[in-house]
Amino acid sequence: MTVTGDDVARAAGVSRPAVSQILNGRGRFSPDTIRRVEETAAAMNYRPSAAARTLATGTSDVVIALVPNTTFGTNLQDFVDFLTEELARAGLILVLRFASSPVELLEHFITTVRPRAVIAPFVAPTAAERESIEAAGIALIDLHAEGGRDENHRIGQLQGEYLASKGHRHLVYAHLRDTRLDVFGDAREQGLADYCLAHGIDAPTSIRLPLELDEAVSLLRTLPLGTAIACYNDDVAIALLGAARELGRRVPEDVALMGMDATRIGTLVAPRLTTIKVEAAPAMDRMIRDVVSRVSGSARPARPTDPVVLTVVPGDSA
Template identity: 40%
Template sequence: MTQDPPRLSVTSQDVANHAGVSRSTVSSILNGKDARFPQETRDRVYAAATELGYRPSHAGRALAMGKSDIALLLMPNATFGPQLQEGIDSLAGVAATHGLTLMVRFADPDADETLRAILNLRPAVVVDLGVLDQAGRELVQAAGVRLVPQVINNESNEVDLLIGRMQVAEALSNGRRRLVYASLADWRLDPVGPIRLRGAEAEAASRGVDVTHIHVPLKAAGATEALAQVTAGSAERLAVCCYNDDVAIAILAAARQLRLAVPDEISVIGVDHTAIGQLVFPRLTSIAVDFAALMEALLRELDTNGYGPPARPDLRSSVRLVAGDTT
């Protein structure tokens, strides 16, 4: 006896009805986010999907409905700390509760190519981490695709502005120093570094202090050269606010080469609170960012179903100073 071929019309709702659970439960379990469900529930969903011959088809749904069940996380081809993976995992779980499957895509160097990819994929939602300009956002929205966040304005940069301000406040907490902001010298895009620099400059200005800006490569010789440019001929104590922990570790290596005592002659503060930053000596002072909370705050906009602005989340609570031994 041969088994009947699976019906092409089977949907996740059919599976949910057959298993006696909600559609969001089916989406979560079949997308691998099943840890919070009892084993009996998982077994019922898997059994129902097998019996009905259910196979998710993003392409088929896109053709039939004009859009897919994909939530597309659009990321600049930039440098992000390892904690971003936690945020992506959290975002995938939140998307699943809305019957969506998360897909991550890095931006192309050609903005038009990025737009073509989005429109061809026909996602239900695009979570834009600073890739699209206003014209691109309008084109995507005109195609019926929801954008998160809905509005790009100064508040959208609140977290990175706050990071820069927090770094300067910590850098000057033990007395006046010459302030330096160290960006990452890298070929990739840097959508948040300039914002953090603006935050640092704003906080410094409020305290009557100037900020010197340098670019630091993640190589010992290049980092030493960059730091030497701001220390040559000066006996001032320095405070270096770094784009991330990688840059901060490069600055620490350069300080050793230049025989600068940390934190007496030069203090250093990073961003991301990485594990490696806590293993170096001296232990790095850093700004910890709860990427999972930030991602969840973004996707809460889906709960509005497109009607009206969402409640503004408290993004400031996702950023905190972790004191180390370098400030």
């Protein structure tokens, strides 16, 4: 049998409107009344009508997260799982939207669902997305802008630092040829270029390749022996590793390869990939708790100060 607001009101000895106001954090009631209604609702396993609450408050229990349309590595997946759980504790539902989707689809979703908030944890919303969200009167939490650091720029710098430490002076940055999946590549390439400029190394050249052996072979054939390639991710590095094998080039003597993400598959290829591991758990934990507190209207904790930790995982490819 479904428990209604009227059932809770009778059991708690208050009016039906009082139940609605208290459970939606509105109205002025004594602490004892608030506690009695909340405890009664919990004991009776009462679930307020989402449609009614949307009509009353103007927003639903949905929170939209704009995420990059890229490979979901363990860090991104862990973030989504933890955020889903923490929002659920606050009675909120997480919905993911690809940031690269047409803005018209986002506008339709926002006007139809009336989300409590839109959060942008990894990529900044476009000007069109920002305008659409703000025009609808929906709260936008742009964590990418608030962070003050670009971890992808740091990744490119670290790749340059490591490759230079191995004596490499001719550096190349290898993008994945898919703008939907290579959403962080430009910032990483810029980090590599900035490192080279600061340390008197020639500016890196840039290549873009799909995860196809034939095209990887064609691109690698154009590069001179002794090239060191900072790759967008481990998948790109593995594609170039296959190309080197086809061309008979030795790794790392003829071509050095450095991946990103420290995926398990990178440990299974020969030679084993040199790559970068991202340790983001502490920073993400604070970020998520901050998001939940802001969306649910509770006291806001201190902003996260722990940086994402980037660690080189040495292999045999660079």
